[in-house]
Amino acid sequence: AQTVTQSQPEMSVQEAETVTLSCTYDTSESNYYLFWYKQPPSRQMILVIRQEAYKQQNATENRFSVNFQKAAKSFSLKISDSQLGDTAMYFCAFMKDRNTPLVFGKGTRLSVIA
């Protein structure tokens, strides 16, 4: 079974600075999907960014980018120019294929400090 590990339970960053959240996963699959979700106090899970394993290029979405290291099974999230609204729980998730459910890590609580 696939597992997802987020080794940083809590992190903090100053506003406008850059922060990197770590995620590692374990799978024997060669093609799969990886995601970062954000869960603010409103509790709604919001998709931040996704990566398809067969794509070599790292995904980017505005201030959010990933460092996908397939061989190392690592999928870190970099948030640039951190904003107060980025304060939330961040979950890394794995999906074997489009027909299977998400497997989530335990999450990293990020606090952006003014």
Next chain:
Amino acid sequence: KAGVTQTPRYLIKTRGQQVTLSCSPISGHRSVSWYQQTPGQGLQFLFEYFSETQRNKGNFPGRFSGRQFSNSRSEMNVSTLELGDSALYLCASSPDRTTNEKLFFGSGTQLSVL
């Protein structure tokens, strides 16, 4: 377009009771998934429905059940509630059965079992 709507937002029950949670997906979405979120176990997949049929099921006891109606709305039921069932229950919808990488989540139902 309205997002995924979950009702009620909060619920308090006592041990031994049963509970029904409701989820209305985004208009046009035919797949609905349910996840349980607890501080200890994190996010765990419960089940997924597509066109009124259960497509995937997580590793939960038979006390947890669900169904989907012809209008794609879904309900999940937990019978004989236990203290450990206290959790945030999240529902997510996607356009069809092969687009689980495009999940849209609701804000959840927070269930407290006393």
